[in-house]
Amino acid sequence: MPHSATAVVPDEPVVSHRRPSPFFLVAWKQFVNVAKPYWLGDQKKVAWTLVAPLIVLKKRMESDRP
Numbered sequence: 001m002p003h004s005a006t007a008v009v010p011d012e013p014v015v016s017h018r019r020p021s022p023f024f025l026v027a028w029k030q031f032v033n034v035a036k037p038y039w040l041g042d043q044k045k046v047a048w049t050l051v052a053p054l055i056v057l058k059k060r061m062e063s064d065r066p
Contacts, residue, residue, distance in 0.1 A: 039047045 035047075038044070039051075
């Protein structure tokens with residue numbers, strides 16, 4: 001009896017878990033050092049108000065993926 005090969009299509013995309021580049025880590029640390037006083041200081045309400053729409057947009061973009 002011949003056996004036919006069938007492709008298995010996963011429901012979710014395969015995500016590789018690679019280590020971020022050193023440049024990315026340095027850039028992220030610099031960003032946190034600059035942003036942390038702003039997000040935790042006197043203007044934290046403004047800062048979080050500006051970040052909230054970015055989080056919403058990112059979530060919407062993730063949910064719109066086929």
